[in-house]
Amino acid sequence: MFVKIGLSVVVLLSAGASASAPVDPLTVPIVGERTAEWLAPTPPEKLYGNTYLVGFGGLSNALIDTGRGLILIDGALPQAAPMIMANVKRLGFKPSDIKYILSTEPHFDHAGGIAALTRDTGATVIASPRGAQGLRSGRLADDDPQRAYAHSFPGLARVREIRDGQKLRLGNTVVTAVATPGHTMGSMSWSWQACEARRCRNIVFASSLNPVSAEGYRYSARTSAGIVAGFKRSYAAMQLIPCDVLITAHPSQSGSNSRYVEGPGACKAYAEASERALADRLAKERGR
Numbered sequence: 281m282f283v284k285i286g287l288s289v290v291v292l293l294s295a296g297a298s299a300s301a302p303v304d305p306l307t308v309p310i311v312g313e314r315t316a317e318w319l320a321p322t323p324p325e326k327l328y329g330n331t332y333l334v335g336f337g338g339l340s341n342a343l344i345d346t347g348r349g350l351i352l353i354d355g356a357l358p359q360a361a362p363m364i365m366a367n368v369k370r371l372g373f374k375p376s377d378i379k380y381i382l383s384t385e386p387h388f389d390h391a392g393g394i395a396a397l398t399r400d401t402g403a404t405v406i407a408s409p410r411g412a413q414g415l416r417s418g419r420l421a422d423d424d425p426q427r428a429y430a431h432s433f434p435g436l437a438r439v440r441e442i443r444d445g446q447k448l449r450l451g452n453t454v455v456t457a458v459a460t461p462g463h464t465m466g467s468m469s470w471s472w473q474a475c476e477a478r479r480c481r482n483i484v485f486a487s488s489l490n491p492v493s494a495e496g497y498r499y500s501a502r503t504s505a506g507i508v509a510g511f512k513r514s515y516a517a518m519q520l521i522p523c524d525v526l527i528t529a530h531p532s533q534s535g536s537n538s539r540y541v542e543g544p545g546a547c548k549a550y551a552e553a554s555e556r557a558l559a560d561r562l563a564k565e566r567g568r
């Protein structure tokens with residue numbers, strides 16, 4: 281049975297379960313036009329030092345082995361949770377060693393799987409204050425440009441909040457929270473150093489910065505001023521962030537076909553692409 285929860289997204293309630301098998305409410309698939317592309321199976325791989333990729337062809341998940349537990353970034357869709365844990369195991373790690381799950385944004389495609397992942401690993405979920413609100417409710421915020429889609433995902437009972445610039449320490453790793461609002465006002469990017477021998481590289485896991493919306497939303501409206509100001513703040517943050525390797529929440533957002541982009545200009549180019557897209561959108565809305 282399909283339940284329509286948005287313009288292009290449906291929840292598949294019976295999800296391949298036989299009459300006798302109990303349905304796991306936290307991994308009930310959310311299926312949309314792009315789900316198959318987002319969740320294209322991809323082998324897990326080591327990126328650099330203690331940093332690994334455990335996500336999919338069209339959705340990123342990073343894993344950091346701090347020596348005193350694992351940190352996972354993002355949870356993809358609800359049905360992706362078991363696949364993420366399988367990828368963690370394929371690398372030789374135990375999902376129960378995941379201590380923290382960091383969230384980039386409270387949307388179903390990046391946060392839908394977090395409820396199942398935290399239940400199954402015991403991990404603490406960490407997000408920005410506005411991101412935490414969205415993760416608890418499992419619903420889009422009133423000021424979300426995609427609000428009219430009314431997407432939802434399994435909400436969380438407990439989320440720890442972290443503010444812009446705060447650092448999370450675990451084992452050999454310090455992850456810095458970098459607020460990157462705009463796409464959602466709770467969006468947060470994450471940065472840390474991964475080292476091999478004496479060479480350390482600055483890794484950035486960047487939240488989505490694309491100025492997309494539900495139909496009828498206007499970025500040029502007075503009520504959208506906070507969103508536009510948020511994007512500007514994110515562009516400034518991305519210009520300043522130490523960035524040797526960029527992982528974007530959807531790999532394709534980095535403008536390449538690979539799972540990450542290397543080079544000091546990667547984060548700047550990412551911000552500039554969003555800046556151009558937002559400028560185009562505003563110009564179109566204002567009739568140029």
Ligand SMILES: [Zn+2]
Nearest residue numbers: 385387463488
């Ligand atoms: Zn999103």
